[in-house]
Amino acid sequence: MKTSARNQFKGSVEAVNLGAVNAEVKVDLGSGDHLVAIITNESARNLELAPGKPVVALIKASSVILMTGEGAMTSARNRLCGKVVACTEGAVNGEVIIGLPGGNQLTSIITNESIRKLGLAVGGEVCGLVKASSIILAIEG
Amino acid sequence: MKTSARNQFKGSVEAVNLGAVNAEVKVDLGSGDHLVAIITNESARNLELAPGKPVVALIKASSVILMTGEGAMTSARNRLCGKVVACTEGAVNGEVIIGLPGGNQLTSIITNESIRKLGLAVGGEVCGLVKASSIILAIEG
């Protein structure tokens, strides 16, 4: 499986919480990092998701919001914090890569204006926010 | 709290409707504008959301779809209409800023091709569509 999603995190299912239409799936990335995804119940059934099952979490770089500063709480179920390891401006959008403590890297595409507003530079502390509903889970064939 | 989200609207919680997995939260922006966000129940509990609580709604510019013309209805719970106050083309994507009646501004990133197809220019009428599931709610620390 090769996808255009810049973030592909290997992990295993920790828990599946079925709702009326949607299901909440917790994924252990095995490095101290965890993710929560919201998918439909039908997908959870089709993929036969259950605790222990290996999955790959796909997150588009454009789905990540970056945040700096202390104390704020958000509704985003995924908050992945680390240090900026790369920061490149483009024409309108730029790319910021965060090194996470467990060794994974989170790539985000934000506007150049946001890069400047947040003062992002290599070595700086930053958190990536990802809504649970922005994550696709995959099972390798 | 500083985030890369180009749209950060201050408001207060109007209502919280808990579902099986997800919750629907209505936010009053205090200027005649309102937003609806879908977050998980767990987030609604963690943030202790209740009517009157101050929150900040974060919306990525890339989550906004622009629409012109009359009469169409959409499933997007948030439809924020106003006049174009800025319209800038980039290499592939461009930025369009809408001035809302209550004084807020909504920034969107769409493709240059869409800017031309919709004939967008400063002063023109346009609506920004935002799915409730694209909104992150934050509480300042």
Added chain:
Amino acid sequence: MKTSARNQFKGSVEAVNLGAVNAEVKVDLGSGDHLVAIITNESARNLELAPGKPVVALIKASSVILMTGEGAMTSARNRLCGKVVACTEGAVNGEVIIGLPGGNQLTSIITNESIRKLGLAVGGEVCGLVKASSIILAIEG
């Protein structure tokens, strides 16, 4: 109705499955292609969605993840496969258009790096993944 969404697919409602907060709506694109959208119950009611009702499905090009290769399964409810009919790199992001068997075209915006990593070129086989929650349904006025 004119919108900035690069993908606007005409179809008709096949089924509506109401949940606690969200509803799952199946749409027949009439060419052998089908879509599943997750919208709120309130939107389903406001739009008076019922089997047979004509709708337009709006999908932002930036909501599409491209995938190549066989065997993988994903939680994305929409998997639209075909041949690349156009592939253009920009400064950071590029545009890839997929011709679907039924005649529709699916436009996606991904990073140049992903275009190269997947080896995308005109004529190649590729699938576009779209989360059900990324789709907005519209009714023309």
